[in-house]
Amino acid sequence: MWKVISSKMFWLYAVAVFAVLAIFSFAQIGARNSVELKQLPIAVVNTSGNQQSKKIISQLEDKFSDSDAQLKLINVKKESSLKQGFTDKKYYGALVIDKDFDKSLTSQQNYLKGLVIQAKTKDVPEQAIAANAQLKTQVQAAKTMTQTLPTQAKIRVITNQGMNAQASSVVTTALPKITNALSQGISQKMQGVLKENNITLSTTQWQVINAPIKVTTQTKNKLPNKSVSGMAPMLLVVLSWLSSLIGSILLWREHKKHAENGRFNLSTINSQMITGFVISIVASLSIYFFAHVLFDVPVPDTGSFLLIVTFNIFIFYLIQTCILNWAGFAGWPVLILVMLLSMGVISYPKEMLSPLFLNGIYSWTPLRFTMDWFTNNLYIHGSSVTSTTDFTVLISIGAVALVLIYLSSLLKRKEK
Template sequence: MFKIFKQAGVWLAMVAVIAIIGIFSFLQIGVKNNIKLHQVPVALVNEDSGQTSTKLVKQLKKKFAGHDAQIKWVVVKHQKDLKQGFNDKKYYGALIIDHDFSQQLGQSQNYLKALVTKDKLTAMVQKNAALTTSLSPQIKAAEAQLAQTPTSAKMTVIVNQGMNATVAQALTTALPAMGNAMNQKISQQEKTVLQQNDVSLSAASWQTISNPIKVTQKKVNKIPSKSVSGAAPMLTIVFAWLGSLIGSMLLWRVYHKNKPNGRWTIKHITSQLLAGAVMSVVVALSFYFFAHTCFAMAVPNASEFIWILMGNVFVFFLLQTCILDWAGFKGWPLIIVLWLCAAAVLAYAPEIMPALYRNWIYSWIPMRFSADMITNALYFTNGSATTMSSAWVIGIIGVVALILIYLLPLKKDRQGILK
């Protein structure tokens, strides 16, 4: 019974199982359990020229100055410049300091001083009526200051949601927290001053000064509600790769078995590629029908989406067909490994991946450029400069695969596993 364990094939099978489980764990678990923000580009706009805002900007830069900092500030001079930067994916979010930030905080501080001054002077007059005449002008000045109700200094947080749902969710929490922390700090300082001077305030008066900073949140390039929680681009690429993979495998089997005289010819290859082009149209239209028509996935511009999807499916087909035509069925594992690598990282922004996955997997997988194009079509309805650059990369990959496929007639044919 135990003689079977003396055969090398049994041990090779066990090694293969361990290796496959290890690779799957590395790709599917390793990256997900090590996600954290790292040097995420966020625009910092200071539209105020006061000392308070300038000091605040210096503090923010100092806080996130290290190489391992979660946020990388990108200084932008004017808020109007943010729109194009968001569309071109230069930053995931923005923190904007309003133009009268320092002035509003100054008014809040003056209001607090007036409260303390009036309270003390009033107490002095009550103890000694003879001081009424001399202190009356100061009391009136304090009352005049109190008549000017201060308004909260404003900060605005903008999140570029369409860039990546995971990062957007993190910044939606982190950026407002910065403003709220400053608000609580200043509010606590004001409360301490009042307690030290034994000043009691009514609820209405405390409400006036208790929120010196107000943080407003906005989102741009929003992810629609029916977009699979922001995973629509990732799922689109999954179906595009899967559809092209099924098509390329079936077409390769048919054309491999029916090669003229057992050799690849230009005419035979052209026929295979034309069949692949038709298959790409079928895959794109099928996905659009089921995803949008049947399950209401949000697609702002149907024609743009379908054309981009068809182009990417065809490039995937060329890539897979190139591997299969040259390597035969033995090339199948390479196609699977390529897809597993892509599936492990496509859902994440490069700034939140561990360096190992970012530099050695994400940097070279072609599907990331396809995902960028699909993301722009679904979420960046005002257009993005990255669409054209990604299209060029995908196009070059397709052309290289196409050239290699047409070089097949120069290869000495060998019998494949599938006939």
């Protein structure tokens, strides 16, 4: 027993265990604990465009003007532009100020003004009012102002839920909180005036004064039921990477057995490509069966889903085979490391990642493009702009890996 403990290999294994736990902790715990919401793009549409709504937008812009602010407000001229903006994943959410917003606030202010005039003149004799032209005009104006109960000013909060489930949760909480705070601010001012003039309101009147702004919520690209709380794209990335990892290692070992002197030639590499593509098809069909058929994860279009999954698995296969052909089984830990590091960051919006994880991992991992593509396919239909970018990047990475795979045959011949 003491021989094992005192041996160099035992302590080498202990260091290896420490290193693995350190990497795993850094990738999984470190990334999640350092998440901080910053500069999340939110569209603001002012369909009213009058003085009061402009003032409110100006206040919001001042509130989030700092570079460390949680939200980044982006002015959008037309509400019709939001649909394409959500589809292209430009905005995580939006604030839409109703076209009658200023009109409603003005009617509330006039109503309050009328109540104040009525409170101040209620004890004035009618004869005195009739004798004073100015006072008579004020009383008549107050009667007109209070004749109709004012309506609540309206603001809509729209959440682009399919873009990212975690960001959607933040937006769903943050935006109504901001707009409700605006409403409370206006309400407190009006309540102060009422208290100062000893004005008592009915229940119906109080509802408008207590909540001058009505906030409604709306969801775009809504997550379907049984979508694993929006985590289906990330789980598909994990399954795709693991299936290609298992396939690449098994096929690499099998081809190495049949390779002359353990070295790959062009014929062997051609066989790797063909068998790898077949494995990718089998893996994609298996993922579709388990995810959609067995566990009812919604798949909008089976054909496009299978094509995308097969393509991404084969790209992963090329990356992994490239490393295995050049580094052998010693390259296997690198593949595991890529997956561990990537899984800690790709589920979060890039705006929530710290600079360390954003620049150190998110910026280079190919898995984020696959994640984005799966998200488009499952939740955001018609997002051709970002899907085209994902395809371009992944096909470029795959092409480089393919060239290096074939170049590995030359390296082996040179070594011989």
